[in-house]
Amino acid sequence: MSATVAAALKKAAVYILGDEKKRGKLFVLIGSIVVGFIGLMCLPVAVLSSMGSMEVGPPEIDKSLFNESAIIAGFDSEQQAKITEIQNSGQAIEDAMTCAGIRSQTIKAQLIYMSYFGRVQNFNVESYANLFAVAPNDSDLIAAINSTYGLEIDYDEFMRTYTWVMNSTINEYMFSDESTKNCTDLAAWAANAYISGWGYMNGFIGERNETDRIRYADNAGLVLGYLNYDPMKKVFDSHYDTLVYTEQGGIDTMPDVAGLGLFDGSQHGIYVGNGEVIYSSESLGYVTKENVSSGSWSSWCTYEGIEYPQEVTDAIESLNEDSSLEN
Incomplete structure (x- = not known):
């Protein structure tokens, strides 16, 4: 996601969160959509990103329409292709994080990639996952990612976003044994x-x-x-x-x-x-x-x-x- 899109996402999120009715619709969206690799997060972020150039109105919305097929159907072919690309990238990250033995950090890795890696070239998912595996804490992780990929991720800003995203769902990747x-x-x-x-x-x-x-x-x-x-x-x-x-x-x-x-x-x-x-x-x-x-x-x-x-x-x-x- 480019810096422009990330800024649009923040603008849309702040706008919605400032209005109780719109905020409720946002959380319905986050809580009800399961799309591929990131389940409750990826598609809502893509939706919010596209909203940066749209007027958000206050009409009543049928909550039954908030599902994967209904929302994707509303996108044009370019947007649908972008969602498919995001899903594929996210699945690759999930697989790499699982192989690295740090499955619980999958959402964090996907969120960072989706938010900041729009201009990163020659991305290697295994090397990326290894940064998470060896970092002793999140501060050092963000510093390592910035150094490796030439980014300028603000640690405090990212952690606020990450906390908000994590609070919206239950991390499905944290369980070592779902049967017990x-x-x-x-x-x-x-x-x-x-x-x-x-x-x-x-x-x-x-x-x-x-x-x-x-x-x-x-x-x-x-x-x-x-x-x-x-x-x-x-x-x-x-x-x-x-x-x-x-x-x-x-x-x-x-x-x-x-x-x-x-x-x-x-x-x-x-x-x-x-x-x-x-x-x-x-x-x-x-x-x-x-x-x-x-x-x-x-x-x-x-x-x-x-x-x-x-x-x-x-x-x-x-x-x-x-x-x-x-x-």
């Missing part, structure tokens, strides 16, 4: 909520608020959301309405396994590795991340409905044996 509820994917779920800028709202488990169309979860709801989300159907169900947990031991006895729960006597956090925990904070009003050592976490726990590796089972058995000896 496991601690690895629970950690990925928490990390996605943090990256996507979920807010705190009582009674929510990750669904979007109908008023502002932002995703929210309360403290227990961050875990309940993962338990209730069906990644194959891409919907929330209601199998779990209460978070059932078992405190296993003090923080100093916790195995270093991402996806374990942390508890401070009143609120839950999800350990995501590297000494960090993610939780939905009522006092802050959003999902946040901190070092475990910086909080008041007193014990680690397991949750009913989540599968854990043998390392966790062994740790629990060891704690139980020690408790038996003390008694």
Whole structure:
């Protein structure tokens, strides 16, 4: 996408987001269109890009018309060819990211490519994916992409866009095993909520608020959301309405396994590795991340409905044996 098109996209997005009725139509569009490689993102961006030279009116719109075939049919042959090109490029990026073992970053890679690579020549998708694989953080990633391709991507600006895009959907690429509820994917779920800028709202488990169309979860709801989300159907169900947990031991006895729960006597956090925990904070009003050592976490726990590796089972058995000896 060229700089001109990117500017048109921003202009259209700001215009729509400033009007409640138009904003609702935009989010319907994002939430209902699944087109090829990026599902809930690619085609809406293409639509918004084309809107840069159009007048956007406020008429009532039949939401049933927001589907792939109906929208593509409204484009001319050149626009349809562009969408096909975007889909093919995006699929190639998805395949490369999967091969590189960083499937969860697929949307990020596709968004950067689609937004900034309109003038990049001799693009190699494997080399591109490798930049994501070796970058220790997003700041270094953007710097590496700028250096490699001669771009001038503003890190803060991109992250705002990326957060907004991620909040509009549930990242389908983050799950390692869609057939089970496991601690690895629970950690990925928490990390996605943090990256996507979920807010705190009582009674929510990750669904979007109908008023502002932002995703929210309360403290227990961050875990309940993962338990209730069906990644194959891409919907929330209601199998779990209460978070059932078992405190296993003090923080100093916790195995270093991402996806374990942390508890401070009143609120839950999800350990995501590297000494960090993610939780939905009522006092802050959003999902946040901190070092475990910086909080008041007193014990680690397991949750009913989540599968854990043998390392966790062994740790629990060891704690139980020690408790038996003390008694």
